[in-house]
Amino acid sequence: MRMAELSGESGVPVATIKYYLREGLLPPGERTSPNQARYTADHVRRLRLVRALIDVGGLSLNQVGDVLDALDEPEPDPHHVLGVAQRGITPAKEQPGEAAQEWAMDRVRAIAERRGWEFKPDSPSVSVLVSVFCTFRELGHEDLLDRLDGYGELADRIAEIDLAAVLGLPREEMVESAVVGTVLGDAMLVALRRLAQQSASSRTLRRPNTPATGDGASASTPKQDPHVR
Amino acid sequence: MRMAELSGESGVPVATIKYYLREGLLPPGERTSPNQARYTADHVRRLRLVRALIDVGGLSLNQVGDVLDALDEPEPDPHHVLGVAQRGITPAKEQPGEAAQEWAMDRVRAIAERRGWEFKPDSPSVSVLVSVFCTFRELGHEDLLDRLDGYGELADRIAEIDLAAVLGLPREEMVESAVVGTVLGDAMLVALRRLAQQSASSRTLRRPNTPATGDGASASTPKQDPHVR
Structure with a gap:
């Protein structure tokens, strides 16, 4: 697939994909012309992993790079990869x-x-x-x-x-x-x-006299929390 | 104590303390002159808490503000404060x-x-x-x-x-x-x-053929990891 499809498939913007390519977080595609390359399902998969480690796992780009390097060793050693992720x-x-x-x-x-x-x-x-x-x-x-x-x-x-x-x-x-x-x-x-x-x-902790509309005092229904969606 | 002592005592730089004061993360000291205020051990303690929540707990300044607001209610409700911290x-x-x-x-x-x-x-x-x-x-x-x-x-x-x-x-x-x-x-x-x-x-996971100098493959001794100290 082309870059645009890779972006559509993975949900990662083209500019971000190019950045990951430059940073070596994503292996280059197969060149089909000086300005074009072809990407595969492996690229989609790798992109999803990178996004997951960053967005959900909270790793930095450098840490993601370390994890991927360890994953990409010819015969990855699980103990080693785990160790890298642990940093x-x-x-x-x-x-x-x-x-x-x-x-x-x-x-x-x-x-x-x-x-x-x-x-x-x-x-x-x-x-x-x-x-x-x-x-x-x-x-x-x-x-x-x-x-x-x-x-x-x-x-x-x-x-x-x-x-x-x-x-x-x-x-x-x-x-x-x-x-x-x-x-x-x-x-x-x-x-x-x-x-x-x-x-x-x-x-055990909630006070007996907490008002029945106590939702305001509960963690679960923050009213104006910029961090929730 | 004066601002400079508060800084020395808490280990937080004066500029940062002033920023926290402006943001309401630290209650103002008692004015002793138009340009000076007196701070107490409570200020030192509060500063330490703010730094801990940010540095070790990884909370954002906004989140710290929410936690402190909940803590500062006249009769803080543990269930509510926990809820705020949970966001x-x-x-x-x-x-x-x-x-x-x-x-x-x-x-x-x-x-x-x-x-x-x-x-x-x-x-x-x-x-x-x-x-x-x-x-x-x-x-x-x-x-x-x-x-x-x-x-x-x-x-x-x-x-x-x-x-x-x-x-x-x-x-x-x-x-x-x-x-x-x-x-x-x-x-x-x-x-x-x-x-x-x-x-x-x-x-269970380490390979039997991992070299005896296997420390390089261990999580515990990263050689050049910018995140370790």
């Missing part, structure tokens, strides 16, 4: 003080030991945890860490489902499925957690 | 086709029914799930939804811990703790999931 979560944040960092790192090391997880002080996930723990402490909510082991146990159970979901697939599908399930799965899990929280919190 | 998760994304949306909405409705969750089609969490499910389908990974009930059950268990963590607190602390635990808790859970995945995937 997408480190928040950009100024470092907290050294003492706080050390305290937080000790907490992370301890939970990793208790759960039997590999502990590498410079891994992106460890940095995220250090940053979150430091922030809890800075804000005076260290008590939120009291239940860390409960969360750790549930993380193990989530990871079991994650792995089970991809292990049955043929290797070439396994890799992409793991990436999509990991990156988009984050958004899914956060949203499921919200629904579960809403349900738990309306049972 | 922070809707990804900006073009809408998928109508048929796909309907299919996805049905899946969300069904899981909500099975779990006993309140289902409101226009809630932010439902929008996120619709968007994620549509993307799974668009990418040909519908099979990732086969294990949705497993994730739903774990979401309920996470929410139980979330609620238990704040229920024991005095009301005025409960609200802020719920917000911090929810927004920063997302980042924490994602990172814990990654560590658990790494551990599960090195046990």
Whole structure:
């Protein structure tokens, strides 16, 4: 298909496709003339993956590039691809003080030991945890860490489902499925957690004297929220 | 304290503090002269919360404003504040086709029914799930939804811990703790999931013939990743 059809098929504007081609996020089409190239269903598929990782997964263009590079290796190693996708979560944040960092790192090391997880002080996930723990402490909510082991146990159970979901697939599908399930799965899990929280919190936290028209006070019906559609 | 001390104490630059004051994210200090105001420990605390929600929680300035407005109500309602914090998760994304949306909405409705969750089609969490499910389908990974009930059950268990963590607190602390635990808790859970995945995937997915120097193929030691520190 031509560029215009590729755009129609994928829903991605031509200018954006050209940009992705320049950035190497999309392999070039087969040249049919100096100014034209032919694209295939693989291009459509790749474009959809790129959009999903950016729009829904929240990855940066650079991170998408890393994921695609790993996917495009002649024999992609699922463990490696997963690892690349995992880098997408480190928040950009100024470092907290050294003492706080050390305290937080000790907490992370301890939970990793208790759960039997590999502990590498410079891994992106460890940095995220250090940053979150430091922030809890800075804000005076260290008590939120009291239940860390409960969360750790549930993380193990989530990871079991994650792995089970991809292990049955043929290797070439396994890799992409793991990436999509990991990156988009984050958004899914956060949203499921919200629904579960809403349900738990309306049972236990909502005040008896909240007006019956209490929808205004509910998360679910924001009236003028620019972020909702 | 003066503005300069407030900056030193909170680690937030003076220009940023002035911006937050103009935007109403920080209440004004007590005027001591036409050009000077006095700030208190409450200001330091509020600044830290604002930075945490932005830097670690990934909220936009508008979303932070909404959360603070809810926190600042004379008698903050934890359920309401949680709801406001929950809006922070809707990804900006073009809408998928109508048929796909309907299919996805049905899946969300069904899981909500099975779990006993309140289902409101226009809630932010439902929008996120619709968007994620549509993307799974668009990418040909519908099979990732086969294990949705497993994730739903774990979401309920996470929410139980979330609620238990704040229920024991005095009301005025409960609200802020719920917000911090929810927004920063997302980042924490994602990172814990990654560590658990790494551990599960090195046990089961790593190839036997991966070189012994396999660190290069591991998530934990990216060599040149601009996102890591």
